[in-house]
Amino acid sequence: MLTPRLSAIKNRIKAEVAADIGTDHAYIPIHLIQENRAKKVIAADIKEGPARIAKENIEKNGLSKKIEVRIGSGLSVLKKGEADTIIIAGMGGILISEIIDANIDIAKSSKLVLQPMNAQYELRKYLIENGFKITGEDMEIEGFKVYNIMDVESGDQEKFKTDFEYQIPKYLKEHKYFKNLLEKKQREFTKVINGLKTSKNIDTKKLNLYKYWLRELKKYESE
Numbered sequence: 326m327l328t329p330r331l332s333a334i335k336n337r338i339k340a341e342v343a344a345d346i347g348t349d350h351a352y353i354p355i356h357l358i359q360e361n362r363a364k365k366v367i368a369a370d371i372k373e374g375p376a377r378i379a380k381e382n383i384e385k386n387g388l389s390k391k392i393e394v395r396i397g398s399g400l401s402v403l404k405k406g407e408a409d410t411i412i413i414a415g416m417g418g419i420l421i422s423e424i425i426d427a428n429i430d431i432a433k434s435s436k437l438v439l440q441p442m443n444a445q446y447e448l449r450k451y452l453i454e455n456g457f458k459i460t461g462e463d464m465e466i467e468g469f470k471v472y473n474i475m476d477v478e479s480g481d482q483e484k485f486k487t488d489f490e491y492q493i494p495k496y497l498k499e500h501k502y503f504k505n506l507l508e509k510k511q512r513e514f515t516k517v518i519n520g521l522k523t524s525k526n527i528d529t530k531k532l533n534l535y536k537y538w539l540r541e542l543k544k545y546e547s548e
Contacts, residue, residue, distance in 0.1 A: 327352055330440070330472045333465035334414050337438050337476060338362045344369060344408035344435075346399060346424065347416055351379035354392045363410075369395040369402040400428035411435045414474075418444030422451040429455070433479035440474045448475075449491045458482035462494065464502040471502060471509045489541040498545075507546055514539045 327335060335356050340363045345354050348368035357363040368383070370376045373396060380394045395402040400411070411432065413421050418441035425432040433456065441448050452459060452475075461476035485491055493510065497503055514535050521532040 327356060329465045329467050331356075331414075333463060333472070333474055334412060334438060334440055335360070335362065337461075337463065337474065338410055338412070340408070340410035340436075341365070342367070342408045343410045343412065344403055345412045345414075346402075347371070347413065348379050348394075349375050349415070351382050351392065351394070353412060353414075354379075355382060355386050355388060358388050358391045359386070364391070366392045367395055367403065367408060368392055369397060371396070371398050398427075399424035400431045403428075403431050405431050406434040408435055410438060412438045412440075414438070414440035415442060417442055418446075418448030422448055425457075426451070426455070433457070437477040438474065439477055440472060442472075445473050446491045449485075449494070452477060453482050453484055456481065459494075462497060464497070464500055464506060466502050466505050469509070469512075471505050487541070489538055492538060493542070493545065498548075507542060510542055511539070514542065 331352055335353050338357055342365045343354070343357055343363040344367040345351070346369050348354060348370050351368045354366035354368045357366050368379050370379065376394050376396045383389055383392045383394065403411070413424060421439055421441055425437075439448065449459065456479060457477050458480040459475050459482060460478055463474045465472045465474065485494065493506060497506065517535050518532065518539065521527055521535070
Protein backbone atom coordinates (compact mmCIF):
# COMPACT_ATOMS: atom_id res chain seq x y z
CA MET A 326 0.00 0.00 0.00
CA LEU A 327 1.53 3.29 -1.08
CA THR A 328 1.24 6.47 0.97
CA PRO A 329 -0.67 9.38 -0.63
CA ARG A 330 2.70 11.03 -1.47
CA LEU A 331 4.09 7.96 -3.23
CA SER A 332 0.77 7.30 -5.00
CA ALA A 333 0.73 10.87 -6.35
CA ILE A 334 4.24 10.39 -7.74
CA LYS A 335 3.43 7.01 -9.25
CA ASN A 336 0.26 8.32 -10.88
CA ARG A 337 2.27 10.84 -12.93
CA ILE A 338 4.37 8.16 -14.60
CA LYS A 339 3.75 6.60 -17.99
CA ALA A 340 7.04 5.36 -19.42
CA GLU A 341 8.83 2.76 -21.45
CA VAL A 342 11.77 2.85 -19.06
CA ALA A 343 11.59 4.70 -15.74
CA ALA A 344 14.40 5.26 -13.26
CA ASP A 345 13.79 5.79 -9.56
CA ILE A 346 16.79 7.56 -7.99
CA GLY A 347 17.01 6.95 -4.25
CA THR A 348 14.55 4.10 -4.52
CA ASP A 349 14.77 2.97 -0.88
CA HIS A 350 12.34 0.01 -0.68
CA ALA A 351 11.46 0.08 -4.42
CA TYR A 352 7.80 0.65 -3.66
CA ILE A 353 7.27 2.97 -6.63
CA PRO A 354 9.09 0.72 -9.16
CA ILE A 355 7.05 -2.30 -8.06
CA HIS A 356 3.75 -0.45 -8.48
CA LEU A 357 4.82 1.03 -11.83
CA ILE A 358 5.27 -2.48 -13.24
CA GLN A 359 2.19 -3.93 -11.55
CA GLU A 360 -0.01 -1.15 -12.94
CA ASN A 361 1.58 -1.20 -16.41
CA ARG A 362 2.86 2.35 -16.02
CA ALA A 363 6.33 1.28 -17.16
CA LYS A 364 7.71 -1.69 -19.08
CA LYS A 365 11.04 -1.57 -17.27
CA VAL A 366 12.30 0.26 -14.18
CA ILE A 367 15.82 0.97 -12.95
CA ALA A 368 15.75 1.22 -9.14
CA ALA A 369 18.88 2.97 -7.89
CA ASP A 370 20.26 3.89 -4.49
CA ILE A 371 23.60 5.19 -3.29
CA LYS A 372 23.67 2.82 -0.29
CA GLU A 373 23.98 -0.95 -0.33
CA GLY A 374 21.47 -1.46 2.52
CA PRO A 375 18.45 0.15 0.80
CA ALA A 376 19.48 -1.44 -2.52
CA ARG A 377 19.49 -4.87 -0.87
CA ILE A 378 16.04 -4.29 0.67
CA ALA A 379 14.78 -3.05 -2.71
CA LYS A 380 16.06 -6.20 -4.40
CA GLU A 381 14.39 -8.41 -1.79
CA ASN A 382 11.04 -6.64 -2.26
CA ILE A 383 11.34 -6.91 -6.04
CA GLU A 384 12.09 -10.65 -5.82
CA LYS A 385 9.13 -11.20 -3.45
CA ASN A 386 6.86 -9.70 -6.10
CA GLY A 387 8.42 -11.77 -8.88
CA LEU A 388 9.58 -8.71 -10.82
CA SER A 389 13.35 -9.26 -11.07
CA LYS A 390 13.18 -9.45 -14.87
CA LYS A 391 11.49 -6.06 -15.15
CA ILE A 392 13.15 -4.08 -12.34
CA GLU A 393 16.93 -3.73 -12.24
CA VAL A 394 18.61 -2.58 -9.05
CA ARG A 395 21.73 -0.43 -9.35
CA ILE A 396 24.01 1.02 -6.68
CA GLY A 397 25.58 4.41 -7.31
CA SER A 398 25.43 8.16 -6.83
CA GLY A 399 22.52 10.04 -8.36
CA LEU A 400 22.18 9.96 -12.13
CA SER A 401 25.64 8.44 -12.64
CA VAL A 402 23.95 5.01 -12.66
CA LEU A 403 22.26 5.90 -15.97
CA LYS A 404 23.40 6.35 -19.54
CA LYS A 405 22.14 9.38 -21.43
CA GLY A 406 18.64 8.66 -22.75
CA GLU A 407 18.49 5.23 -21.11
CA ALA A 408 15.35 6.14 -19.16
CA ASP A 409 12.62 8.31 -20.66
CA THR A 410 11.37 9.24 -17.17
CA ILE A 411 13.49 9.83 -14.07
CA ILE A 412 12.02 10.07 -10.57
CA ILE A 413 13.93 11.91 -7.85
CA ALA A 414 11.77 12.00 -4.74
CA GLY A 415 11.87 12.07 -0.98
CA MET A 416 14.95 14.25 -0.54
CA GLY A 417 15.71 17.95 -0.14
CA GLY A 418 15.36 20.38 -3.01
CA ILE A 419 18.99 21.47 -2.82
CA LEU A 420 20.18 17.86 -2.96
CA ILE A 421 17.92 17.24 -5.96
CA SER A 422 19.49 20.28 -7.66
CA GLU A 423 22.96 18.90 -6.97
CA ILE A 424 22.04 15.46 -8.31
CA ILE A 425 20.74 17.01 -11.53
CA ASP A 426 23.69 19.37 -11.87
CA ALA A 427 26.25 16.57 -11.45
CA ASN A 428 24.90 14.83 -14.57
CA ILE A 429 22.91 17.55 -16.31
CA ASP A 430 23.16 15.99 -19.79
CA ILE A 431 21.49 12.82 -18.51
CA ALA A 432 18.81 14.88 -16.72
CA LYS A 433 18.06 16.88 -19.89
CA SER A 434 17.63 13.71 -21.95
CA SER A 435 14.61 12.57 -19.92
CA LYS A 436 11.38 13.77 -18.37
CA LEU A 437 11.89 14.39 -14.64
CA VAL A 438 9.38 13.87 -11.85
CA LEU A 439 10.71 15.66 -8.78
CA GLN A 440 9.33 15.61 -5.24
CA PRO A 441 11.41 17.80 -2.93
CA MET A 442 10.82 17.45 0.82
CA ASN A 443 11.97 21.04 1.36
CA ALA A 444 13.75 23.92 -0.43
CA GLN A 445 11.18 24.07 -3.25
CA TYR A 446 12.15 27.73 -3.69
CA GLU A 447 15.80 26.86 -4.35
CA LEU A 448 14.88 23.96 -6.64
CA ARG A 449 12.54 26.02 -8.82
CA LYS A 450 15.21 28.72 -9.12
CA TYR A 451 17.85 26.18 -10.10
CA LEU A 452 15.65 24.56 -12.72
CA ILE A 453 14.53 27.77 -14.42
CA GLU A 454 18.04 29.24 -14.40
CA ASN A 455 19.66 26.10 -15.83
CA GLY A 456 17.64 25.22 -18.91
CA PHE A 457 14.68 23.34 -17.48
CA LYS A 458 10.98 24.10 -17.54
CA ILE A 459 8.30 23.06 -15.06
CA THR A 460 5.51 21.67 -17.23
CA GLY A 461 3.17 20.70 -14.40
CA GLU A 462 2.97 20.69 -10.63
CA ASP A 463 0.74 18.79 -8.22
CA MET A 464 0.40 18.66 -4.44
CA GLU A 465 -0.48 15.91 -2.00
CA ILE A 466 -1.01 16.05 1.75
CA GLU A 467 -0.35 13.71 4.65
CA GLY A 468 -1.54 15.22 7.92
CA PHE A 469 -0.01 18.70 8.18
CA LYS A 470 2.61 17.93 5.56
CA VAL A 471 2.23 19.24 2.02
CA TYR A 472 4.27 17.71 -0.78
CA ASN A 473 4.96 19.34 -4.15
CA ILE A 474 5.45 17.09 -7.17
CA MET A 475 6.93 18.69 -10.28
CA ASP A 476 6.98 17.54 -13.91
CA VAL A 477 10.16 18.91 -15.48
CA GLU A 478 11.67 18.81 -18.96
CA SER A 479 14.60 20.35 -20.77
CA GLY A 480 13.69 23.74 -22.23
CA ASP A 481 13.43 27.44 -21.52
CA GLN A 482 10.95 28.82 -19.02
CA GLU A 483 10.34 32.49 -18.41
CA LYS A 484 11.51 33.57 -14.98
CA PHE A 485 8.82 34.31 -12.41
CA LYS A 486 7.92 37.98 -12.11
CA THR A 487 8.57 38.16 -8.36
CA ASP A 488 10.99 36.37 -6.07
CA PHE A 489 8.11 35.12 -3.92
CA GLU A 490 6.63 33.16 -6.83
CA TYR A 491 9.56 30.75 -6.55
CA GLN A 492 8.11 29.93 -3.13
CA ILE A 493 4.50 29.65 -4.27
CA PRO A 494 3.93 29.90 -8.04
CA LYS A 495 0.64 31.53 -9.03
CA TYR A 496 -0.29 28.46 -11.07
CA LEU A 497 -0.89 26.60 -7.79
CA LYS A 498 -3.69 28.96 -6.71
CA GLU A 499 -6.43 26.80 -8.20
CA HIS A 500 -5.16 23.60 -6.58
CA LYS A 501 -7.44 21.96 -4.00
CA TYR A 502 -4.60 21.95 -1.46
CA PHE A 503 -3.56 25.56 -1.99
CA LYS A 504 -4.90 26.61 1.43
CA ASN A 505 -2.90 23.80 3.04
CA LEU A 506 0.21 25.08 1.28
CA LEU A 507 -0.35 28.62 2.56
CA GLU A 508 -0.78 27.33 6.11
CA LYS A 509 2.39 25.25 5.82
CA LYS A 510 4.41 28.20 4.53
CA GLN A 511 3.08 30.48 7.26
CA ARG A 512 4.24 27.99 9.91
CA GLU A 513 7.59 27.63 8.14
CA PHE A 514 8.27 31.36 7.73
CA THR A 515 7.12 32.22 11.27
CA LYS A 516 9.33 29.50 12.78
CA VAL A 517 12.40 30.77 10.90
CA ILE A 518 11.68 34.42 11.81
CA ASN A 519 11.25 33.58 15.51
CA GLY A 520 14.43 31.53 15.46
CA LEU A 521 16.41 34.33 13.85
CA LYS A 522 15.07 36.91 16.30
CA THR A 523 16.32 34.89 19.28
CA SER A 524 19.70 34.12 17.71
CA LYS A 525 22.82 35.64 19.32
CA ASN A 526 24.14 36.74 15.94
CA ILE A 527 21.10 37.78 13.92
CA ASP A 528 21.34 37.28 10.17
CA THR A 529 19.60 40.53 9.24
CA LYS A 530 19.53 39.79 5.51
CA LYS A 531 17.86 36.41 6.03
CA LEU A 532 15.46 37.85 8.61
CA ASN A 533 14.34 40.60 6.24
CA LEU A 534 13.91 38.10 3.42
CA TYR A 535 11.63 35.86 5.48
CA LYS A 536 9.66 38.90 6.71
CA TYR A 537 9.16 39.90 3.07
CA TRP A 538 8.01 36.39 2.20
CA LEU A 539 5.55 36.42 5.12
CA ARG A 540 4.09 39.75 3.95
CA GLU A 541 3.72 38.39 0.41
CA LEU A 542 2.06 35.29 1.80
CA LYS A 543 -0.59 37.41 3.51
CA LYS A 544 -1.27 39.14 0.18
CA TYR A 545 -1.92 35.73 -1.38
CA GLU A 546 -4.34 34.88 1.45
CA SER A 547 -6.32 38.09 0.95
CA GLU A 548 -6.63 37.78 -2.85
